Amino acid sequence: MMPPPAPSPNDRTRARILRVNHGGEYGAIRIYRAQIAAARLTAPALSGFLADTLSHEIEHLGRFRALMPARGSRPCRMLWLWGLGGSVLGAATGLLGRQAILICTEAVERTVHRHLDDQLSYLAGRDEEMSKTILDIQQQELGHLDFAVASRGPKGVLGVALDGVVAIATETLIWLSTQGDSVRLARELKS
Numbered sequence: 025m026m027p028p029p030a031p032s033p034n035d036r037t038r039a040r041i042l043r044v045n046h047g048g049e050y051g052a053i054r055i056y057r058a059q060i061a062a063a064r065l066t067a068p069a070l071s072g073f074l075a076d077t078l079s080h081e082i083e084h085l086g087r088f089r090a091l092m093p094a095r096g097s098r099p100c101r102m103l104w105l106w107g108l109g110g111s112v113l114g115a116a117t118g119l120l121g122r123q124a125i126l127i128c129t130e131a132v133e134r135t136v137h138r139h140l141d142d143q144l145s146y147l148a149g150r151d152e153e154m155s156k157t158i159l160d161i162q163q164q165e166l167g168h169l170d171f172a173v174a175s176r177g178p179k180g181v182l183g184v185a186l187d188g189v190v191a192i193a194t195e196t197l198i199w200l201s202t203q204g205d206s207v208r209l210a211r212e213l214k215s
């Protein structure tokens with residue numbers, strides 16, 4: 025029997041994009057679940073937003089998962105790390121209250137948005153189905169970001185620090201779960 029053809033660099037990049045996005049959505053689900061639990065005590069007025077956002081993230085996870093088999097991609101082996109990181113981030117910010125929840129949403133969604141932008145410019149003319157899915161999802165992520173920015177109060181020094189910590193934690197999670205793949209991926213996306 026003939027061995028399957030080696031994946032082309034284009035296929036490998038698409039598989040990597042899907043793996044990291046799928047892991048990211050898995051982490052986002054854990055963030056919002058933990059925040060929903062904590063916000064019952066600390067910020068009940070946010071429960072509607074958090075529940076809607078969680079339902080979007082669950083849908084995103086399914087949409088990325090559905091694109092994976094045809095592109096030779098499998099879920100990240102370190103999904104547990106996404107789950108753990110997301111739960112810790114969600115619980116910590118959830119317990120801190122409304123402002124911390126919104127700053128966390130802003131920092132995570134802003135980081136996601138930038139990654140999706142890079143992916144979209146790489147995929148243009150290469151994979152229409154994947155581009156369309158990412159574009160749809162990006163619109164919803166932008167809705168989460170806009171709500172957080174519009175609803176939070178002025179950040180202050182502590183808020184700016186929290187934003188920085190969450191953004192670094194998100195980038196670190198992406199890097200760890202892809203074992204440095206995210207750096208290679210970023211390089212490929214620019215090529």
Ligand SMILES: [Fe+2]
Binds near residue numbers: 049081084161165
């Ligand atoms: Fe999402």
Ligand SMILES: [Fe+2]
Binds near residue numbers: 077081
């Ligand atoms: Fe989101």
